[in-house]
Amino acid sequence: MASEFDLIKRYFSRPAPSAVLGVGDDCALVQARPGMTLAMTTDMLLEGTHFRAGTDARRLGHKSLAVNLSDLAAMGADPRWALLSLALPRADESWLDAFAGGFYGLAGRCGVDLIGGDTTRGPLAISVTLIGEVPAGLALRRDGAQAGDDIWISGATGEAALGLAHLSGRIDIVEPFRSGCIERLEAPEPRVDLGGRLRGLANSAIDVSDGLLADLGHILEQSGAGADVWVEQIPRPPGMVACADQALALECVTSGGDDYELLFTAPPHARGDLAVVSADLGLALTRIGSIVAGEPVAVLRDAGGNSIPVPRPGFDHFR
Numbered sequence: 190m191a192s193e194f195d196l197i198k199r200y201f202s203r204p205a206p207s208a209v210l211g212v213g214d215d216c217a218l219v220q221a222r223p224g225m226t227l228a229m230t231t232d233m234l235l236e237g238t239h240f241r242a243g244t245d246a247r248r249l250g251h252k253s254l255a256v257n258l259s260d261l262a263a264m265g266a267d268p269r270w271a272l273l274s275l276a277l278p279r280a281d282e283s284w285l286d287a288f289a290g291g292f293y294g295l296a297g298r299c300g301v302d303l304i305g306g307d308t309t310r311g312p313l314a315i316s317v318t319l320i321g322e323v324p325a326g327l328a329l330r331r332d333g334a335q336a337g338d339d340i341w342i343s344g345a346t347g348e349a350a351l352g353l354a355h356l357s358g359r360i361d362i363v364e365p366f367r368s369g370c371i372e373r374l375e376a377p378e379p380r381v382d383l384g385g386r387l388r389g390l391a392n393s394a395i396d397v398s399d400g401l402l403a404d405l406g407h408i409l410e411q412s413g414a415g416a417d418v419w420v421e422q423i424p425r426p427p428g429m430v431a432c433a434d435q436a437l438a439l440e441c442v443t444s445g446g447d448d449y450e451l452l453f454t455a456p457p458h459a460r461g462d463l464a465v466v467s468a469d470l471g472l473a474l475t476r477i478g479s480i481v482a483g484e485p486v487a488v489l490r491d492a493g494g495n496s497i498p499v500p501r502p503g504f505d506h507f508r
């Protein structure tokens with residue numbers, strides 16, 4: 190039976206060239222580059238709460254890092270160093286091998302080095318802490334939205350919630366859309382490059398983890414402004430066509446969580462630059478509304494400009 194130290198050596202000790210000192214001592218040592226502010230975030234994934242028992246280990250390794258990368262992207266920070274804390278029910282080496290493969294695969298693509306962590310026995314739980322750098326004064330915050338800003342969303346939301354609704358047996362999504370929705374849920378692609386490109390263009394940003402309207406609500410509250418959102422403009426994901434219940438599908442788009450798109454606001458004069466960013470990244474950026482002066486609420490409007498009811502956020506399909 191492998192010891193804790195064998196496991197760390199075998200699965201979590203790849204070289205970390207960007208650190209002064211990586212895995213193996215009591216602490217890792219890192220040096221921020223001149224003029225950079227450190228951005229730090231942590232997220233915990235618990236079996237049964239954040240993922241279903243039996244979820245593919247490679248996807249879990251990917252997602253545990255992806256959710257943190259998404260937070261850094263939402264601040265306009267470049268990811269650098271990760272710490273990984275694991276509680277494992279047993280030393281299952283094929284699980285560890287797959288988990289490490291998913292984690293390091295995404296880390297390598299995003300320029301992240303794993304520099305430390307903790308490994309213990311217990312009910313399966315994964316906590317990743319991620320440290321990034323952002324040029325001083327240029328972080329994208331939730332409190333920067335200005336009246337007159339356009340509201341933008343990257344890609345499209347809804348597929349993660351559709352995937353979850355399918356896995357819980359509430360709806361039936363047919364292939365090939367089914368695999369796409371489940372992949373969105375289990376192995377989301379964080380918008381890392383977009384986050385960096387939004388520095389100096391966006392006034393505020395957040396990543397969509399709780400639902401598009403709920404996360405817009407956080408920007409509105411912290412910025413002290415309201416929003417008009419044009420429901421017809423909100424991008425519909427490909428998987429939506431495969432859902433027989435279109436009202437439910439629209440709820441997934443506006444209120445489903447776990448998509449990890451970026452929602453941001455920018456002044457109208459940034460539209461041209463954002464079109465270039467979208468073309469460079471091959472990622473749709475869609476204008477879905479405007480920030481307005483007033484109470485911190487989002488008003489959904491139909492094509493005629495009439496206010497329509499906001500689909501219930503926090504619906505238990507998504508939790």
Ligand code: ADP
Nearest residue numbers: 197201212213214215273275304305306307308
């Ligand atoms: P300590 O008892 O001093 O906290 P540990 O025995 O917990 O040290 O860990 C030994 C080394 O291995 C440390 O450098 C720690 O950061 C690293 N480490 C432990 N678990 C992990 C892991 N899951 N991923 C990466 N590094 C790890």
Ligand code: MG
Nearest residue numbers: 215306307308
């Ligand atoms: Mg320790």
